[in-house]
Amino acid sequence: MGDHYYSRNPISERDKREFSTDIRGRTLTFSTDASVFSKKGVDYGTRLLIEALPLPLEGDVLDLGCGYGPIGIAVASWSPRSRVVMADVNRRALELCRHNAKRNGVEQVTVLESDGLSALKHLSFDWVLTNPPIRAGKRVVYRLFEETRTHLRENGQFWLVIQKKQGAPSAIKKLQSLFSDVTVAVRSKGYAVIRCRN
Numbered sequence: 728m729g730d731h732y733y734s735r736n737p738i739s740e741r742d743k744r745e746f747s748t749d750i751r752g753r754t755l756t757f758s759t760d761a762s763v764f765s766k767k768g769v770d771y772g773t774r775l776l777i778e779a780l781p782l783p784l785e786g787d788v789l790d791l792g793c794g795y796g797p798i799g800i801a802v803a804s805w806s807p808r809s810r811v812v813m814a815d816v817n818r819r820a821l822e823l824c825r826h827n828a829k830r831n832g833v834e835q836v837t838v839l840e841s842d843g844l845s846a847l848k849h850l851s852f853d854w855v856l857t858n859p860p861i862r863a864g865k866r867v868v869y870r871l872f873e874e875t876r877t878h879l880r881e882n883g884q885f886w887l888v889i890q891k892k893q894g895a896p897s898a899i900k901k902l903q904s905l906f907s908d909v910t911v912a913v914r915s916k917g918y919a920v921i922r923c924r925n
């Protein structure tokens with residue numbers, strides 16, 4: 728069985744890379760590796776989500792399924808008054824994320840292994856941000872939506888990006904069953920950035 732980008736302990740041969748990229752006018756440098764999502768550069772949907780956010784963010788932010796860290800690190804670098812938790816199941820991604828946070832001089836981040844929000848039971852957030860693990864399946868993704876709902880503060884916002892062909896219309900229906908206000912903030916090339924409020 729091969730690795731997935733959502734394996735807990737990827738075993739595939741290492742393929743370490745480093746790239747620098749301009750995000751919202753700031754240059755960030757990331758290391759990536761085999762068995763990590765979008766290892767060759769920041770994913771189109773991820774970038775669209777970061778560009779749509781009303782930065783700087785204030786308060787407690789969760790980057791759910793952080794991968795090597797582009798969302799949480801970009802947000803932290805723009806939002807000195809935020810506290811950012813970055814969580815993933817993939818240990819190789821978490822190791823890269825810790826390295827990348829340091830590499831980009833971002834200090835207010837905590838990187839944690841967590842299946843959904845299971846290791847974050849005692850925490851609540853003003854912002855939850857995700858490019859969800861579609862390949863892990865609808866059951867996992869919808870569970871992440873449900874867990875987010877219970878950990879989002881009253882005036883909190885949940886932002887995610889999803890492709891139409893990967894089930895955006897049914898994801899929006901699921902989100903509408905959980906949140907009172909679900910809006911498509913941006914659409915581009917078949918991707919939708921969705922904002923949910925309680």
Ligand SMILES: C[S@@+](CC[C@H](N)C(=O)[O-])C[C@H]1O[C@@H](n2cnc3c(N)ncnc32)[C@H](O)[C@@H]1O
Pocket residue numbers: 732733734764765770773791792793794795796797798814815816817820841842843844858859860861863867
């Ligand atoms: C589409 S990738 C996005 C990665 C990164 N945020 C980015 O934008 O490049 C989804 C991430 O969710 C993680 N993931 C999968 N299942 C998860 C779960 N049950 N709990 C937390 N993270 C999960 C994967 O390991 C992967 O890193």
